[in-house]
Each structure stands twice: as C-alpha cells, then as structure tokens.
C-alpha cells in the first residue's frame with residue numbers, strides 16, 4: 001500500500017517519513033541545544049520544568065521518556081528523583097548518543113537506561129511504566145495514533161501520559177506574529193547558528209501540520225486514555241496534555 005503522509009508541507013510516502021525525519025535530526029544534533037535556547041529564548045527549559053511538575057513523579061516510578069533527544073526531560077527527573085528508573089529513548093542514534101554522553105558528563109546516567117527505538121513500536125511488555133513523557137517528539141511520528149496506542153499499552157493501570165508539543169496560539173494577532181517569526185526568523189537563525197535553514201523550515205512546517213490542542217486531546221481519548229486535559233503555555237504556542245490509562 002502506498003499510503004501518504006506529511007513531512008512538513010511536503011506529501012511523502014508513509015514508508016519514507018522516518019528516513020526524512022532522521023536526516024533532519026542527524027543534521028541538527030550537534031547544535032540542537034544551542035538552537036533550542038536561541039529559538040525559544042530559553043523558554044523550553046521552563047516548559048519542560050512545568051511538565052515535570054505536572055507529572056508528580058513517584059519516588060520509585062519506572063518512567064519512559066520517548067524522543068528524548070539530548071535528554072532535557074530525563075535530566076530534570078533524574079536529578080530530582082534519583083530513585084526512579086528512566087528509559088531515555090530516541091529513534092535517532094546521533095541524538096540519543098549525544099544525550100547519553102551528556103547524561104554521563106552531567107552525572108544523571110546512574111538511573112537512566114538508553115534505548116534506540118521507534119516510539120510507534122515500543123519493545124516493552126504491556127503495563128510496564130508508571131509514567132510516559134514525550135517532549136516535542138510526537139509531531140515527527142509517521143502514525144501518531146499508533147504511537148499513542150503503544151504508549152497506552154505500555155503504561156500501567158492509572159499510569160500517566162504527558163505530551164509536551166507545539167500547538168496553536170489562541171489569540172489571532174499573536175498567531176500572525178508567531179507565523180512571521182516562524183517562517184522569517186527561524187530558518188535564518190538555523191542558517192546563522194547551525195548552517196542549516198532547511199531543518200528549521202521543516203520545524204515551522206511540521207508545527208503547522210500537527211493537530212491543535214483540541215484535536216490532540218480527542219486523539220488521546222480515542223486511543224483509550226481517560227481524564228485527558230491540556231494546559232496552554234505562551235498563549236498555546238506549546239501545550240502539555242496529560243491523560244491516564246484506564
């Protein structure tokens with residue numbers, strides 16, 4: 001079957017999307033942390049801290065962080081809750097390897113396990129985790145519904161899912177300013193700081209193609225989660241969805 005999907009604004013074969021996404025993250029991996037700080041004026045740090053606060057982590061929780069990249073979320077959890085077990089995972093070797101090296105250098109590797117995996121096909125038994133987190137990763141999945149169902153399958157009863165992702169600004173004027181910033185400034189920043197404007201053009205496009213807050217909430221509920229709600233941050237530029245396995 002030749003099913004199509006989106007890679008930014010381009011239509012591609014489903015079977016090809018993860019290769020294209022892989023190329024983007026291999027290309028940005030070296031400058032990923034610098035670019036995150038520059039693009040968001042450092043705000044991504046606060047958003048991730050809010051996610052960890054909302055997660056209300058239990059002392060001995062077994063946690064899966066999907067699409068960990070360079071490991072910001074595992075780092076926050078590990079430093080605050082050293083008795084947890086955290087699976088730090090990513091589909092991209094360069095991103096995960098950068099995260100693993102950082103975990104060793106910044107002393108948060110002792111309770112982390114590192115797994116190269118696709119979040120759409122989790123290699124874990126049913127009901128393994130107390131908590132699953134994913135920050136700015138779901139947008140890149142080829143089949144988001146499949147990924148969310150896998151997360152539900154891998155969560156224990158009443159286990160928690162937290163999804164931090166770009167979303168849709170609520171205020172129309174702010175939305176226009178944000179569009180201008182995304183399509184004019186972001187690719188230039190990418191070019192200036194990372195010599196890579198295409199990846200940051202993809203970033204802006206992939207955000208526009210991602211379901212907005214309400215749609216994502218419905219997808220999560222349709223995948224079988226209960227008590228799903230979301231919090232808008234920065235007028236909805238980013239949102240955090242929280243939901244529980246039944």
Ligand code: SAM
Pocket residue numbers: 018021025066067068069070071072073089090091092095117118119120134135136137140141142
């Ligand atoms: N979570 C980190 C953060 O918030 O800084 C990294 C986010 S980065 C924007 C997105 C990450 O998702 C990349 O490291 C990429 O390799 C990973 N990714 C993309 N598709 C994935 C998939 N299907 N399964 C697992 N990871 C994936």
